[in-house]
Amino acid sequence: MNLVVMKFGGTSVEDATAITRTAGIVRGRREQGAHPVVVVSAMAKVTDQLIAASTAAGRGDRAGALAISARLRHRHQDTARALIASEAMRDLGIWIDKKFDSLDEILRGLSALGELTARTSDKVMSLGERLSSRMVAMAFAERGLDGVNVDARRCIITDGQHGRAIPQDALIEKRLREHVLPLLEKGQLPVLGGFMGSNEQGVTTTLGRGGSDFTAALIGGGLNAAAIEIWTDVNGIMTADPRVCPDALRVKAISFEEAAELAYFGAKVLHPATILPAVQKNIPVLVLNSRNPENEGTRITALAPHCRSPFKSIAAKKRLTIIDVVASRMLMSHGYLKAIFDVFDKHKCAIDMVSTSEVSVSVSVDSNEKLPEISADLSKLADVKYEGRKALICMVGEDIRGHNGIAAQVFEAIRHVNVRMISQGASEINMSFMIEEDDVEEAVRSLHAYFFRDPDPVVFDVAARQQRAESVRK
Ligand code: ADP
Ligand code: ASP
Ligand code: MG
DSSP states (O other): EEEEEEOOOOGGGGSSHHHHHHHHHHHHHHTTOEEEEEEEOOOHHHHHHHHHHHHHTTOOOHHEEEEEEEEHHHHHHHHHHHOOTTTTTHHHHHHHHHHHHHHHHHHHHHHHTTOOOHHHHHHTTTHHHHHHHHHHHHHHHHTOOEEEEEEGGGTOOBBEEEOEEEEEHHHHHHHHHHTTHHHTTTTEEEEESEEEOTTTOOOEEOOOOTTTHHHHHHHHHTTTTTTEEEEEESSSSBBSTTTTTTTTTTOOOOOHHHHHHHHHHHHOOGGGHHHHHHHHHHHEEEEETTTSSTSSSEEEEEEEOSSSSSSSEEEEEEEEEEEEETTTTTSSSTTHHHHHHHHHHHHTTEEEEEEOOOSEEEEEOOTTTTTHHHHHHHHSSSEEEEEEEEEEEEEEOOOGGGGHHHHHHHHTTTTSEEEEEEEETTSSSEEEEEGGGHHHHHHHHHHHHHHTTTTOOOOOOHHHHHHHHHHHHO
């Protein structure tokens, strides 16, 4: 069976027009003989609004929380009505109202208690995908595509870590074989919500923001798909975030390793965990544009073609904090670094970058929640300072290896920017450095202008840049 997982992000299901376009794309794949499993995100911005509603309720703002919920209820009802004309709309309308009635009940409870637990937050956040997946499945059915909504929480079994749950691969594979495979064998079209799962007891969990890509990869891995397609709102992985750098070019092909580094270091186009299940089973991942389905997108595979330029893309990750641990006497002593890292481990805080000197260790972290506790524990070992509003720029490319003088070129390109920490990745395919958050846009544009002046047409979509330039001239 030519099984293809097709994941559609928030903008690809943002309203009735987008969902209708999505149906057309899926129909196209089926006509080519593929058996798609569809994964959808919540409609664009819905997760943000659900979080806003539960946080408002958690701080006692009952009216504010209920107002957000009411707006979301209308948006979903309106979209459903625009999509589904048949009798089925009556049931769907009642079902949507029931979901929002219970959301309102949770929000009222939260505002009375004034406390939001991670468990409740997961329950609320997952509503976006529960709603979108059912609406999309019904919209597909209405258009003759035999869509069937499968509750992803029955398949994506995770541990109990709310907000950042870890998938249990063996159980997921078993559940997919029970709940998804039989539908495909009957010629039906399974539609699952991304981002959410449940622990073995059936309590709802989520995979972290942007996690629908991860769901797609888990399903692709679990069912040995022939390909995993990530449909989004840009033509593929670009040489930089096109919102920051309008001149960015599409990267035609990129390796798993390069894509993983980019995703981890801030390229939002792909969730960092997406690549792993695909790597394990060597399943190609394609990043495609649902607003421009004819475009070839980016193909992520085990081996990427080599290219003339050292870098494939530039990623930036904001909202980081640098923690400096200063201890002149003890740094070189045995076990000292371990003691420092044990503190981060104890607080389950991931570190992005490390640099050491004779007297100090600097680390950068991306979550601020635990900073006071971490700082208190580190103070027992040494003097501690921390500074927020930092950003990491990460330049990725497998061809860094063979190039001499790359670092000199990078720092030449951004000579006017103040650089705080530098690291040439252990994987030898990334070069990263830390700067002030306010300098990010400027730095990315300067680096992009410098390294993508004369891009290699084998790897980058140079024709699109030429067309753009011509249309501007006209
Ligand atoms: P979706 O809702 O489809 O998952 P996301 O908003 O999560 O979409 O990701 C797509 C966005 O990622 C793009 O609109 C783009 O602004 C951003 N982005 C950041 N870095 C890159 C990059 N290197 N290539 C392409 N898009 C990028
Ligand atoms: N809806 C979730 C989010 O906004 C998951 C996703 O879109 O991938 O984070
Ligand atoms: Mg995303």
